[in-house]
Amino acid sequence: MIIKVERVNKEIELPRYQHLGEDAGLDLHAAEELTIKSGEYELIKTGLKIAVPEGYAAFVYPRSGLALKKGVTVLNADGVIDSGYRGEVGVILINHGEQDFKINFNDRIAQLIIQKVNIIEWQEVDNLSKSQRGEGGFGHTGIKKN
Template identity: 90%
Template sequence: MEIKVERLNKKIELPQYQHYGEDAGLDLHAAEELTIKSGEYKLIKTGLKIAVPKGYAAFVYPRSGLALKKGVTVLNADGVIDSGYRGEVGVILINHGPEDFKINFNDRIAQLIIQKINIIEWNEVESLSKSQRGEGGFGHTGVKKTKKGKSK
């Protein structure tokens, strides 16, 4: 798939796969240098604009290594880039770690995954069909019942 990309800074690296043909996500790089203090979050510029084709969306995901080693993750995971958006791609990072986190120019900060989406048309009905699960949710399947029907 070909995605049109505009570099706002010619020194910024284009998103790339670390293992081409095997990885789902392309690494996004920081187009600025800054520090995110412990407990703080910031919008990081990537220096890129992209044109996602209609019928697709781009999703910004955390990098597992940053999350595990530094406690840094994408605050609004998954960040959604709609096909009509033409502004600069930004990544909202939050530092859950105990130490300040320094970002250098061209550091890998997140992953970008392009996915096909379905365009939804609602079909309003009077009632939905029954299912085995029914209306149970929010941890409902993890609750065990005793013989008397009470939750444990």
């Protein structure tokens, strides 16, 4: 699949797979330097604008290494980039760690995954069909009722 990309900052690295053919996500890089204080969050610019094809969306996911080692993750995971959006891609990172987190220019900060999305139409009915699960949710399978 070919995705058109515009570099707002010509020095930023384009998103790429670390292991082509094996990785689902392309690494997004920071187009600025800043520090996220412990317990705070910031919008990080990526220096890129992308044109996601109609029928697809781009999703911004956390990097597991940042979450595990630094307590830093994407605040609105999964961040959604609709096919009609043409602004600069930004990543909202939150620092759950105990230490302030320094971001350097071109640091890998998140992953981008392009996925097909279905356009739906609602069909209103009076009653839904029965299922084995029924209306159970919110952890109901792990709790025994007295």
